[in-house]
Amino acid sequence: MNALMGITQIPRSKIGDVGRLAFGDPSVENLAFGESDFAPPAAATAALIRAVAAGDTRYVDSRGKAALRTALAAYLSDLHRQPVDEGRIVVTASGMAAISVAFAAIVRAGDRVVIHEPEWPNLAGAALARGAEVTRFGLDQDGAGGFRLDLARLAKVLPGARVFCLNSPNNPTGWMASDVEIRALLALCRQHGVWLLSDEVYSRLTFDGAAAAPSVLDHARDDDRVIVANSVSKTWAMTGFRVGWLVVPAGLRDAIGELTEATHSTVAPFSQEAALAALGCEDFVVEFRDFCSRGRAIVLDGLAGLNRVELRAPAASFYAFARIDGVTDSLTLARRLVIEHKVAVAPGIAFGATGEGYLRLCFAQSPEKLVRAMDRLRNGLAMLT
Secondary structure (H helix, E strand, C coil), X not given: CHHHHHHHCCCCCHHHHHHHHHHCCCCCEXXXXXXXXXXXXXXXXXHHHHHHHCCCCCCCCCCCCHHHHHHHHHHHHHHCCCCCCHHHEEEECCHHHHHHHHHHHHCCCCCEEEEEECCCHHHHHHHHHCCCEEEEEECEECCCCCEECCHHHHHHHCCCCCEEEEECCCCCCCCCCCHHHHHHHXXXXXXXXXXXXXXXXXXXXXXXXXXXXXXXXXXXXXXXCEEEEEECCCCCCCHHHCCEEEECCCCCHHHHHHHHHHHHCCCCHHHHHHHHHHHCCHHHHHHHHHHHHHHHHHHHHHHCCCXXXXXXXXXXXXXXXXXXXXXXXXXXXXXXXXXXXXXXXXXXXXXXHXXXXXXXXXXXXXXXXXXXXXXXXXXXXXXXX
């Protein structure tokens, strides 16, 4: 019985509940999932096809192909304030696999993992699967429809924890930690001997003109207890390619590479070739960010003026997180919107108790789809009593 404890504590996906309703009806406009309908870079697709045609379909280094590790180190070194050595890079079979490998490396049964919420639910699920005790730390509402991290309150929670998980830019809220906050958070983790696991998959999808969001990599030493997870899924709209990576402390790469072997063996070599090609597509990143910015504007305009809706323009990511005044059961509301109005959004409760009363919308979609979806959503929300 005890052996199953971690698995049985993983909650059923509430996004999946809504998604299953949407999948059964092709007339539904689906904004519930974190996936874009924007095509991935042509160079990445071509590289994958070439690799398969050339027979690059067998096992490779469990740490990732050397060429991809080298390219990732160069990419991150150019993007951030401090160089990232290739010897700290581990390639994984997706961003989710990166987080799972990181937890396997640093978490043991009974360890306490602190996760801020609203938060992507798979993160807590991965911690629970390791037998960890999860402490959920709510972001504060800032009074203007946004969120903030209360560092003084967090300082009281961290002592005795094994890991603090930072997700910035944040899914679902679009909140983004500042450089000042990241430096303070890093200092707190050092003070209490806590590992910092930073999920930065939305780092390039910012709307402030910066090349990237503030990152732990801008400030951490290479021997800090810091692991940074990322992937090609969001920045390059390559969700199905399943390639992620970790930046780990100096000297731990090979040991953590052995964990990828034990977790998922190796990463498909043809997908790694696609990821390598994507890293050279900086024009695509700019184009996709502009595409998301246009989607954000459509969503903001589509919900403007509704009496019960409070929505602040997200600073980053490709989600809008709208509070619906008076709603205490966002899952039931999301189901109703699918069934009665043919539009699917994610219920806020899927992202923790702090998210109840909210709906998450993915705006990384074509303008035509978003306009149709927002008409339906606006009508559905306007009919609330």
